Amino acid sequence: MSTATHADHHDHGHPTGFMRWLTTTNHKDIGTMYLVFSLVMFFVGGAMALVIRAELFQPGLQFVDPGFFNQMTTMHALIMIFGAVMPAFVGLANWMVPLQIGAPDMALPRLNNWSFWILPFAFSLLLLTLFLPGGAPASGWTMYPPLVLQTGNAFPFLIFSIHLMGLSSIMGAINIIVTIMNMRAPGMGLLKMPLFTWSWLITAYLLILVMPVLAGAVTMLLTDKYFGTAFFTAAGGGDPVMFQHIFWFFGHPEVYIMILPAFGIISEIIPTFARKPLFGYSAMVYATASIAFLSFIVWAHHMFTVGMPLAGQLFFMFTTMLIAVPTGVKVFNWVATMWRGAMTFETPMLFALAFVFLFTIGGFSGLMLAIVPADLQYHDSYFVVAHFHYVLVPGAVFAIMAAVYYWLPKWTGNMYDEKMGKIHFWLSAISVNLTFFPMHFVGLAGMPRRIPDYATQFAEFNAIATVGAFLFGFSQLMFAWNIYRCAKGGKKATAEVWEGSHGLEWTVPSPAPHHTFDTPPVVK
Amino acid sequence: MDHSERYYVPHGSYWPIVGAVGLFLMMLGVSAWLNGSSLAGWVAWIGIAVVLVMIVGWFATVIDESEAGMYNAQVDRSFRMGMTWFIISEVMFFAAFFGALFYARQLAIPWLGGEGNNFFTHLLLYPGYEAAWPTGGPEAWGGDFRIMGAGGLPAINTAILLTSGVTITIAHHAIKEGNRALTSWGLFATIVLGVVFLFLQAYEYVHAYQDLNLRLTSGIYGSTFFMLTGFHGMHVTLGVIMLIVIWIRVLKGHFTPRQHFGFEGVAWYWHFVDVVWLGLYIFVYWL
Numbered sequence: 061m062s063t064a065t066h067a068d069h070h071d072h073g074h075p076t077g078f079m080r081w082l083t084t085t086n087h088k089d090i091g092t093m094y095l096v097f098s099l100v101m102f103f104v105g106g107a108m109a110l111v112i113r114a115e116l117f118q119p120g121l122q123f124v125d126p127g128f129f130n131q132m133t134t135m136h137a138l139i140m141i142f143g144a145v146m147p148a149f150v151g152l153a154n155w156m157v158p159l160q161i162g163a164p165d166m167a168l169p170r171l172n173n174w175s176f177w178i179l180p181f182a183f184s185l186l187l188l189t190l191f192l193p194g195g196a197p198a199s200g201w202t203m204y205p206p207l208v209l210q211t212g213n214a215f216p217f218l219i220f221s222i223h224l225m226g227l228s229s230i231m232g233a234i235n236i237i238v239t240i241m242n243m244r245a246p247g248m249g250l251l252k253m254p255l256f257t258w259s260w261l262i263t264a265y266l267l268i269l270v271m272p273v274l275a276g277a278v279t280m281l282l283t284d285k286y287f288g289t290a291f292f293t294a295a296g297g298g299d300p301v302m303f304q305h306i307f308w309f310f311g312h313p314e315v316y317i318m319i320l321p322a323f324g325i326i327s328e329i330i331p332t333f334a335r336k337p338l339f340g341y342s343a344m345v346y347a348t349a350s351i352a353f354l355s356f357i358v359w360a361h362h363m364f365t366v367g368m369p370l371a372g373q374l375f376f377m378f379t380t381m382l383i384a385v386p387t388g389v390k391v392f393n394w395v396a397t398m399w400r401g402a403m404t405f406e407t408p409m410l411f412a413l414a415f416v417f418l419f420t421i422g423g424f425s426g427l428m429l430a431i432v433p434a435d436l437q438y439h440d441s442y443f444v445v446a447h448f449h450y451v452l453v454p455g456a457v458f459a460i461m462a463a464v465y466y467w468l469p470k471w472t473g474n475m476y477d478e479k480m481g482k483i484h485f486w487l488s489a490i491s492v493n494l495t496f497f498p499m500h501f502v503g504l505a506g507m508p509r510r511i512p513d514y515a516t517q518f519a520e521f522n523a524i525a526t527v528g529a530f531l532f533g534f535s536q537l538m539f540a541w542n543i544y545r546c547a548k549g550g551k552k553a554t555a556e557v558w559e560g561s562h563g564l565e566w567t568v569p570s571p572a573p574h575h576t577f578d579t580p581p582v583v584k
Numbered sequence: 585m586d587h588s589e590r591y592y593v594p595h596g597s598y599w600p601i602v603g604a605v606g607l608f609l610m611m612l613g614v615s616a617w618l619n620g621s622s623l624a625g626w627v628a629w630i631g632i633a634v635v636l637v638m639i640v641g642w643f644a645t646v647i648d649e650s651e652a653g654m655y656n657a658q659v660d661r662s663f664r665m666g667m668t669w670f671i672i673s674e675v676m677f678f679a680a681f682f683g684a685l686f687y688a689r690q691l692a693i694p695w696l697g698g699e700g701n702n703f704f705t706h707l708l709l710y711p712g713y714e715a716a717w718p719t720g721g722p723e724a725w726g727g728d729f730r731i732m733g734a735g736g737l738p739a740i741n742t743a744i745l746l747t748s749g750v751t752i753t754i755a756h757h758a759i760k761e762g763n764r765a766l767t768s769w770g771l772f773a774t775i776v777l778g779v780v781f782l783f784l785q786a787y788e789y790v791h792a793y794q795d796l797n798l799r800l801t802s803g804i805y806g807s808t809f810f811m812l813t814g815f816h817g818m819h820v821t822l823g824v825i826m827l828i829v830i831w832i833r834v835l836k837g838h839f840t841p842r843q844h845f846g847f848e849g850v851a852w853y854w855h856f857v858d859v860v861w862l863g864l865y866i867f868v869y870w871l
Contacts, residue, residue: 083596165593167662170642174600181608185615216615224607230673238665242658272673276680283811286618288801290725291684294709297721297804299692306680369700575593 082177085169086574087154090176092471094151095464097179099540101143102457104187106533108136113495113529115512116522129512130198131190137201141318142225143183145452148460149321150175150232153260156467157236159565159572160254162245162581167238175232182224189214200510202307203278205292205300209285219282226271233267236260245564247583251342254563258345259324262352266313266320269356274310277303301366308359316355319451320348322419322459323390326412328563329466330394333409334401335560340393347386347393354383364432365439373432380430384423391420406558407481411462414454414489422450425500440510443503449496454489461488461539468546469553473571476546480538487535494528592659594649599642606634643829650846651838660845667849671856674819678860681815685808685867689717693804696722720803730796731805734870737788741781742865748777749858752827752851762841764834771831774854778824785817812868816860823857826850 084090111132115123124132154172158165166172189196194212197203203218211218240253240261253261281303283289290296292303323344331338338344360368360376394416403409425447429435438444468476498521503509507518514522553570564583568576613628649655655663697715698706706713710722718731732738755770789810792798800810830850833839839847 080596082601083598085594085596168666169594170597170600171666173597174603177601177604178607181604184608185611213619216618217611220611220615224611227607230670234666234669234673237669238662242661242665268669268673269676272677273680273683276677276684280681280684280807280811283800283807288725289807289811290721290801290803291688291807293721294692294696295721295723296725296807297693297696297719298688298807299695302684302687302692305687306683309683 083173085165085173087158087166087169087172088471088572088574090166090169090172091151091154091156093176094147094154094179097176098144098148098151098460099543101139101147101183102536103540105136105139105144106536108132108139110529110533112136113526116514117526118523119514119516119519121513124512126512127198128195130200130510131196133510134197134200135186135190138186138197139183140452141201141314142222143179145318145456145460146229147179149260149263149318149456150229150236152256152321152325152460152463152467153232153236155471156565157239157257157260158243159470159568159576160257160563161240161243161248162564162577162583163239163243164575164577166235167243168235171231172235175228175235178224178228182221182228185217185224186221189217192217202311203281203303204307205281205284205303208281209292215285216282219278222278223275226275229267229271233264233271236264237268240264245577245580245583248564251345252583254324255327255338255341255344255348256321256324259320259327259348262348263317263320266317266352266355270310270313270317273306274314277306277310280306301363301368304363304366305360308362309356311362312359313352313355315448315451316351318456319419320352322415322456323348325459325463325466326394326415327390329408329412329462330397330416332466332558332560332562333406333412334398334403336397336401338393339396339399340389343389344393347389350386351383354379354386358383361430361435364435377430377432381427384427387423391416391423402560404559406465407476407478407485408462408466410482410485410489411458411465414485415458415462418454418458418489418492419451422447422452422455425450438503440508441503442499442507442509445509446496446499446503449499453496454492458488458492464539464543466558467565468543469557470565470568470570470572472547472550473553473569474546474550475553475557476542476550480542484535484538484542487538488532491528491531491535495525495532496528498522498525498528592654592656597642597645599638599645602634603638603642606631606638610635647833647838647846660843663845663849667845667852671852674856675860678812678815678863681808681812682863682867685812688804688808693717693719718805720805724803726799726802726806727797729798729802729806731798731809732788732792732796732869734865737784737791738865738869741784741788742861744777744781744784745858745861748774748781749855751777752854756847756851759834759839759844759847760841764837767839767847768831768834771827771834775824775827775831778820778827778854782817782820782824785813785820809868812864816857816864819857819860823850823854826853 081089081093109132111124112129115121115129154166157163186196192213194214197208197211197214197218199208199211208215240257244253280289280291284291284293284298290298292298292300294300327338327344358376358380360372361380364373364376405413425443429438429444429447465476465481502514502518502521505518507514507522555569556566557570558566564577564581565572567581608631609627610631613624613626613631616624617628694700694715695702696706696710696713699715713722718729720726720729751770751773755767755774758764758766758770798809799806802809827850830847833846
């Protein structure tokens, strides 16, 4: 190696046009592809959510038949989780982790390309099922047997698309860990890393440990359906509840996979706009690690109602409530960072602030659900839907939007339209509450989830939620338009972009050149 | 970290997109085949062929680059870390199936037999069923069957795999000392032991199906037995292929006492396969 000169390993005469994107090993190109893919999936999954909300606008059956309604709830969840939120975070990691740690690229750039390009094919397999006889999977994204085993032609497509998504996630996670552990610039000690990078390091460990478990679980479903195994059939000595245990052993860390990078983003944005260093940096790191550890020993709180020994219920209840401690540390530190800061409220900061408020609401309803006797009432009600949408939409999705507004000038070299950004924020913040807050009430009053019809006493709140959902959905067109406009031109951004920004990513010009940190920067 | 050298970033490659298309065709074909489509087999085989071409082509590129001396110490570290985490993800895949085995044996079966607070479940669902292991379940799926005892073939297989762990370690020490002949013989012995293991596993499967009436469809016992040993067998097969590639590379004169990650990655993988087998031998065959 040492004999080769610098020019040998760059500038091979890049392919242009479409070929550039197919063969690229550049972390910025791949990050962009992940983010664009995620945005497309966000609209596809969002359209499905609007089908659901349109049907629920009034009691009775209006637009779709119950079978198709169930297909929509299933596909909406799968697409939003695996197609929108996770790829968005991986895209952000691709773009920002090398820039934050002073690396020239990801550690395994070709693997990185493969991780991305598997995704469009995986989702083609999944979306294809909409056009098969019997339609798309309709069992809910959790795929509980025996119901899921009744899926028609869509079944193997569902299983294999999940295998492919898992493959992509595992390879992406390996890449991120190796990049962070091996490619840091000299002087960039672990406890000097920006929190977004830290949160992704921990998230990547979670991914590697749980995605293979999901692959195993869906493989067992496949053999149960087609090859006569008895994993989930009591008659053959198996147990349908066993699927739920295996699934949620994956599923609970999975929900943290979707929120830990968001924590990292918020921990970047708030110090910038409060113009103060993050309060309690190492406490944040340890809190993130604690949450990740706890995520492995709380899974059965998703299934209190299926029956388990009392000791099991108590164990999972207490471990779940324990998560509130490190999460509380994080919320406290965000607030303490803002305390007496010189705050300004640009769009990323607005989204970050909304995250702190609204994610916390979702966290609190999670605490309510952790209590076994209460959960027996809330289970499978709209209260649960309200809970996880509060942590996922104004939680994960708002954090992604905050990150996009925050780093967009670094990516494109142009400032986005601040006024339109603010309008987008307020429309989103208001409509998201309009959509999901009433769900708490109807849930507590007994409205079940995943049912296309409901008792008339729930009509008003459902109508409000539907109006909110359409408002939210169409507001996002403004987001896409703002990104497009920003990519095309606009006010030139400086290298620092934000007055209070600090970190290696702000030392490179805006837009970040195709190759950055070809020689390692020195971090003091 | 040694930062005296510049970073290495590889140039673009067509192999990832070829691999993605291959995987897509393969999954599409198998899905359609499971749905009973007649043309599906072709699509699946084309997909598998494309994936195989991708694997060969991609590795060939990497081996060529490695032999051209393009990889520095940092790249070597990246490969090592990547392989380590890949093996950990494989461990977790097996963990799912071991988890199913433990759950079925320790919880599901006793509960079906009425243990704990499941008296009524037992009474209403399967009043005649007595919890036992091995079992085909309350409805005795697949009928009566006998199981592979821990002695005999599985014990021989355990000895074979453990010995192969020794032979590959001998090869490893030899490669570090620059003793190419011993490296090659150690690898050859490991490959032979691996192939013998696979042959005996296949023989065991035939024996199970023909003489013991132990099948994949023999309830939860058959499910866990064949899925665990089957996935292990697939990994051994993969390991043997990897060993053969490394053996050929050794014969061609690749690797130096200092630079031989390709060898070590495969050796780690082989040890992983070995350890999984020990788990299988203890929990599936023995206990």
